[in-house]
Amino acid sequence: MSASPRYAIYFVPSADSALHRFGSSVLGYDCYAGHDVPFPAGLPDDWPGLTQAPRRYGFHATLKAPFHLTPGRDEAAIRSAVAAFGRLVREIPLIQLVVRSLGAFVALVPHGDDPALDRLAAACVAQFDDFRAPLSAVDTARQLTPGLSERERSNIVRWGYPYVFDDFRFHMTLTGPVPDERQGETSHLLSALFLAHCGGGAVAIDRIVLMRQSDENSAFSAIQVAELARRACA
Numbered sequence: 001m002s003a004s005p006r007y008a009i010y011f012v013p014s015a016d017s018a019l020h021r022f023g024s025s026v027l028g029y030d031c032y033a034g035h036d037v038p039f040p041a042g043l044p045d046d047w048p049g050l051t052q053a054p055r056r057y058g059f060h061a062t063l064k065a066p067f068h069l070t071p072g073r074d075e076a077a078i079r080s081a082v083a084a085f086g087r088l089v090r091e092i093p094l095i096q097l098v099v100r101s102l103g104a105f106v107a108l109v110p111h112g113d114d115p116a117l118d119r120l121a122a123a124c125v126a127q128f129d130d131f132r133a134p135l136s137a138v139d140t141a142r143q144l145t146p147g148l149s150e151r152e153r154s155n156i157v158r159w160g161y162p163y164v165f166d167d168f169r170f171h172m173t174l175t176g177p178v179p180d181e182r183q184g185e186t187s188h189l190l191s192a193l194f195l196a197h198c199g200g201g202a203v204a205i206d207r208i209v210l211m212r213q214s215d216e217n218s219a220f221s222a223i224q225v226a227e228l229a230r231r232a233c234a
Contacts, residue, residue, distance in 0.1 A: 005212050007078060007131070009064035009124045012209040012222060019097075022197040023059030023108070026174050026190065027051050031058025031211065034221040040193055050186075053176030054105075056219040061172045063124035063208060065161035066220075067132035075212075078131050079224050082210045085127060086226030093117035093205040097172070099191040104177040106187050108194070110170055117170055117205060120228075124208065125164045135160050206230065 013020040015032040022040075024030040028051055030037045039047055069078065093116040097108040110117065135143065135156070143156045152162035163169060178186050194200065210224040 003215055004068055005214050006066045006068055008066040008211040008220065009128055010060035010209045010211050011063055011205050012060045018198045019203060020059060022194060023172060027055045027059055029055045029058055029219060031220055032222050050175050050178060054173045058220050059172060061170050063121050064128050067160055069131055070133040073131050079210065082208065082224055082226045085208065086228055089229045089231050091116040092228055092230040093120060094202050096202050099187055099194055101183050101187055102171055105173055106175045106178060106190055108172040108174065118168060120205060121168045122165055125159055132160055
């Protein structure tokens, strides 16, 4: 990885929300505060290891995957673009989150499809792509993991990330890889914690957050929040 910063466009719930406090505590890191936070009571002793992989990214849903800035673009320019994106009037997706296993990981995912959410993610991928430097050969090879479809492989070449547009699946990661024999108990435990802390209510995807990773040894931190101008969903 280059020593230059990486940026990303995420959905991160508001810093004072129950959802953000829940997700940050499960991962052990608050991306708004930029520091570690205590885990909730009742988690297994090896929980720090189970959440090591996603901890540096913070609790979030990816809308535009991490990227280096292309030459000629700077942080001031992308901050301006994020603010302008937020001012565009659009539907605000309202989704119900549930805990599910996603392959080896456990995450919060929507209960059902939401076209407005897919449109928001697609807009972030396309409208911020002028800021993205092309992937290096090393980064491309890292993205080309086994099991990707031909379309996902093409997405890496064109957009720098496999899971965009028709391959996008909104998720908020809660663990790193969990052994198969522990998937059920881990999902059950996190589902109970989620309901206890958040009540399982609907969540408005009402903001985008510009994230920055200063170098390869740093965690991502939120550096700008753009609340989305809204119109009523149908």
